[in-house]
Amino acid sequence: MLPRNCPGITADSMPLDVVRSAFTWLTTGPHPVSVDGRLFDGFPDRWVRLDEVRDLLLRRTCPQNVRDAVWTHLVRLARTEGATWTVACAGIALPALLNVASKLTARFADDPSDIHSSVLTGFLTELAAVDLSRPRIMVRLRWAAYRAGHAALREALDTPVPSAGSFTSASPPAPWGHPDFVLARAVEAGAISSSEADLIGLTRLEKVSLAAVAEQRGASYEATKKARQRAERRLVLYLRDDVDTVSPNTSGSGVQGCERQPDASTHTSSPDVPAPPSSTTPEVPRCA
Template sequence: MSANTRPAAGQLAEHPGARPGAALLDAIEYRFRLCAEGPQPQAVDGRQLGHGLPNRRIPLPELAAILMHPSCGTAAQDAAWRFLVIQARTGAERWIVGVVGVALPGLRHRAHLLSKLSSGDLHAALVEAFLKALNKVDIDQPGIVNALLNAAFSGARAALREQEPAASGEANFAPGSALPPAPYGHPDLVLARAVRLGVLTAAEADLIGTTYLEDTSVTDYAARTGLPRWGVYKRRTAAVERLVAAIRAGELSDPTADVIAEATLRTAPDPAPGRP
């Protein structure tokens, strides 16, 4: 399969086990898991990637878990994602499914955010935008996965916005007569900007976004990542202090920064932390 015949989002979901009406991301995960089964699962060579990754072949589902863990450094993340994007650009369908599979945690997070802003087939729009971003993302710059996910979010939001008048039965006016889009991005994009500028690490941005902007307590986050709850509190406090200082200094100049600043003054309901 050539790079010009990259499958569409709907084609990625086609498999014998797909249930009628199953969510697209669930269907893609099914195919992703199948690729990792058998005596020769789809994998990357950690010895070639380096940067502290295991010195062996790493099945893609395991790689996804490693890249999500807060202990995984940005250099390792970029090395892995650079390799994955290069493989996907060959047009090989198994690698396209593999790349989307590794990105599923981030795509699910963006889908959750998108569901608060848009209606329609947001999963399909998100995956389509992600596939387009694979050909455009600069793999020589740091923060490859964040760039991919941000492009997918923005592209999906734009596509869904275009569909909204037709879906609601309203007249589809000429572009010049329509109201312009809101002059701000999403708070998640501000966190991504903070990562690009070195204010936060990718893990710290995920911690802040998950525990402040979603319905996840620090206790739940600690249980999910296997980290001590008190350690998560300390890490989040330090990251929030740097983020708020950058916002107040104008380093992250954007109207959405106010939303982040307001959110970081609140905490998700959680028991008072106790030292172990």
């Protein structure tokens, strides 16, 4: 999938470390891989090295339409020319992928390699299929990476583990309430669709205005508002049913601060749940 013959890559390297090393290899030396900055508004009037492209996209001042134009260009190159540009896309998205992997494995005490690998696989799979005619390409690539990593995490946590003194099956941990986890689990359970999770995630978690999302989707504000209301009603019903099934005595679950704490598990290093992201909490940039 990605080259492993680059300097700094060993057999024990984590999948995202492989991406980092391969991307560094592409951006160093006398002939670094670059894109023509003249193709994009606000970019330098010259060939721009890939790591500089990444940094420009991560700037808060970079307009969304420019981000989408650059990602459209990069994804098309990855689809038509293959390996080099696939690595380029993964490397430019690396800050977001690392953020996703870190969030998923923050309380996971076992080897996180499979989860990191699933995050990368989810991104690369979506890279081949993402609709380039719709806006916020990187947001949708990130969600695909998150869903794949989350599925791998759930599989790891749901695997029975030996109890002390015997090999009887231990109970899987109860679901946790981080907003991104909640949406991913709801999609996995079929309570809401991926499109509806994107709508809730963009407007509730990413703080994109409902009017902006409606315009992006080519729908009216009222239609988009009603679509979100319907999705959130199903999400609430799913969460209520989930709480009753898992822990009848636990109150509160869901997005926007209505969370519950997980049971202690031999898979996790701490029963604490990571705090939901906020505008005042510093973190690695989520997406470019």
